[in-house]
Amino acid sequence: MIVSKAADHLPLYRQERINQRQGVFFPRSTTCDWWLHRGDERHPFSVFDFSPDQSRDGPDKFLKNYSGCLQCDAAGVYDSFFVGSRMTGAGCWAHARRRFHEARQLDPRIGQTALAYIAQLYAVERELRARRGTEWQALDLDELALRVATVRQERSRPVLTNLRTWLDVEWPQLLP
Numbered sequence: 777m778i779v780s781k782a783a784d785h786l787p788l789y790r791q792e793r794i795n796q797r798q799g800v801f802f803p804r805s806t807t808c809d810w811w812l813h814r815g816d817e818r819h820p821f822s823v824f825d826f827s828p829d830q831s832r833d834g835p836d837k838f839l840k841n842y843s844g845c846l847q848c849d850a851a852g853v854y855d856s857f858f859v860g861s862r863m864t865g866a867g868c869w870a871h872a873r874r875r876f877h878e879a880r881q882l883d884p885r886i887g888q889t890a891l892a893y894i895a896q897l898y899a900v901e902r903e904l905r906a907r908r909g910t911e912w913q914a915l916d917l918d919e920l921a922l923r924v925a926t927v928r929q930e931r932s933r934p935v936l937t938n939l940r941t942w943l944d945v946e947w948p949q950l951l952p
Contacts, residue, residue: 781807811835818917832856839863869894886946893939900931 777795780786788804795802811825811834827834832853839846843862848854850871858865873894880887904924912920 777802777807778810781810811838818921869897883950886950889942890939893935893942896935897932900927900935903927 777791780791780794781788788807791807792802792804808830811827823838825834825838830851830853835853835857839857844864845866846854846857846863847866847868849868854865857863873891876887876890876894878887879890904927908920908924912923915923
């Protein structure tokens with residue numbers, strides 16, 4: 777179930793139906809409160825942490841001694857972690873992309889422009905995944921991290937700079 781939720785991103789209503797067919801019932805109201813904390817290539821561990829609700833208490837307890845970068849979704853429970861904190865927030869492009877995809881209905885130009893920038897970032901990440909599986913496969917983690925960071929600085933940073941510049945111009949003109 778954890779793999780279906782966290783790795784396969786299978787919607788909870790589908791998981792609920794699949795589990796019911798197998799005679800197991802975990803309501804969505806329970807599984808939506810399961811937190812998964814993931815590592816990266818240097819720290820390849822994922823930690824599952826259950827919280828009985830979607831309050832800030834669960835992540836707050838788990839992250840009480842953590843400092844550094846925290847990549848998380850846009851759930852409101854994380855907002856206060858980044859105000860005067862020892863943590864820096866890193867958002868999720870999938871969530872940002874979804875909002876711009878939805879915005880196409882209200883303002884196609886804004887939505888499409890933002891999606892075009894995000895598509896450029898996704899293209900860089902696709903290339904990096906491909907290179908990790910082929911030409912960079914034998915590299916140790918330090919060299920791999922250096923190469924990934926170099927490509928992101930060379931190719932993704934200019935896209936992000938252009939996206940930020942564009943957003944700074946467009947944002948004041950948008951309705952709340």
